[in-house]
Amino acid sequence: MLILGLESSCDETAAALVTGDRRVLAHRLLGQEAAHAPFGGVVPEIAARAHVEALEPLVRAALDESGVTLAQVDAIAATAGPGLIGGVMVGLVTGKALAHAAGKPLIAVNHLEGHALSPRLSDPDLTFPYLLLLVSGGHCQLLLVEGVGRYRRLATTIDDAAGEAFDKTAKLLGLGFPGGPAVERAAAAGNAGAVPLPRPLKGSAEPHFSFAGLKAAVARVAGQHPPEDIAASFQQAVVDCLVDRTAQALTRAGEVTALVVAGGVAANRAVRTAIEALAAAHGLRCVAPPLWLCTDNAAMIAWAGAERFAAGLTDPLDMAARARWPLDPAAEAVRGAGVKA
Numbered sequence: 395m396l397i398l399g400l401e402s403s404c405d406e407t408a409a410a411l412v413t414g415d416r417r418v419l420a421h422r423l424l425g426q427e428a429a430h431a432p433f434g435g436v437v438p439e440i441a442a443r444a445h446v447e448a449l450e451p452l453v454r455a456a457l458d459e460s461g462v463t464l465a466q467v468d469a470i471a472a473t474a475g476p477g478l479i480g481g482v483m484v485g486l487v488t489g490k491a492l493a494h495a496a497g498k499p500l501i502a503v504n505h506l507e508g509h510a511l512s513p514r515l516s517d518p519d520l521t522f523p524y525l526l527l528l529v530s531g532g533h534c535q536l537l538l539v540e541g542v543g544r545y546r547r548l549a550t551t552i553d554d555a556a557g558e559a560f561d562k563t564a565k566l567l568g569l570g571f572p573g574g575p576a577v578e579r580a581a582a583a584g585n586a587g588a589v590p591l592p593r594p595l596k597g598s599a600e601p602h603f604s605f606a607g608l609k610a611a612v613a614r615v616a617g618q619h620p621p622e623d624i625a626a627s628f629q630q631a632v633v634d635c636l637v638d639r640t641a642q643a644l645t646r647a648g649e650v651t652a653l654v655v656a657g658g659v660a661a662n663r664a665v666r667t668a669i670e671a672l673a674a675a676h677g678l679r680c681v682a683p684p685l686w687l688c689t690d691n692a693a694m695i696a697w698a699g700a701e702r703f704a705a706g707l708t709d710p711l712d713m714a715a716r717a718r719w720p721l722d723p724a725a726e727a728v729r730g731a732g733v734k735a
Contacts, residue, residue, distance in 0.1 A: 399696025471699020
């Protein structure tokens with residue numbers, strides 16, 4: 395099985411070729427950091443235009459690198475949401491065009507499912523069901539991953555995601571863009587106990603996350619302490635919240651094969667270390683993708699496509715792009731979270 399994957403949901407344009415036996419034959423990615431840095435965050439219109447310019451050359455480069463032709467690909471997998479709708483449309487329309495021209499099936503991949511299944515690309519021993527802490531720029535959720543296309547949401551954020559809080563903190567402290575890596579670098583030189591910051595919902599019986607109050611607290615202390623100390627204290631507060639909420643979810647998840655952490659924030663070493671310790675305390679294996687698979691990439695989209703294709707799941711060419719697309723649409727509504735849940 396050979397799947398071509400396309401990713402364009404935010405500010406990374408990527409194309410990859412992945413086989414059903416977990417070989418990444420090619421992976422090409424082009425970031426947009428320089429274009430968005432002057433604004434301190436991703437500008438959707440700029441991102442969409444950059445995807446239009448970059449995606450077709452990246453597909454050609456990935457095919458050339460792997461030494462295969464489009465005719466040899468079994469299916470085209472493209473992110474169909476959630477994400478910035480302009481960028482999602484660029485990738486999905488490109489995927490549709492390639493699928494139609496080559497007479498190949500289209501697989502419309504939920505970007506979050508790409509993150510959820512990415513640990514299975516790097517770890518062939520990871521089996522269902524597992525508890526997933528999904529922490530990315532726009533999402534912070536705990537999900538019971540029961541199988542391909544089968545997800546039960548145990549918790550989500552009622553306001554901001556952890557990744558959003560990292561980005562906002564970086565902007566408040568003048569640390570640069572992208573925010574997550576900038577905060578982590580600054581935190582390495584700071585004192586995590588120097589600045590008292592809240593741990594929203596820590597210890598609460600409510601299973602969900604909240605980071606808006608922590609973000610607001612950083613805004614209040616910005617300029618009153620060295621930025622490295624604020625960054626370190628903020629990062630530790632996030633870690634404490636993630637561990638507390640995940641520990642609570644473990645009590646409700648039932649029997650699982652592993653504790654998994656994925657998404658862009660999973661590249662943060664403090665987060666990974668803390669989740670590894672939590673897993674060990676519960677006698678579970680901790681699984682996290684390699685760092686390059688944590689951030690947005692096309693290999694995870696191709697792999698999710700491979701898993702869905704093996705299960706006989708393909709999509710029509712009139713599949714619509716979606717700005718919001720929950721993995722567990724049957725989950726109960728959460729106060730404050732709205733459609734992001």
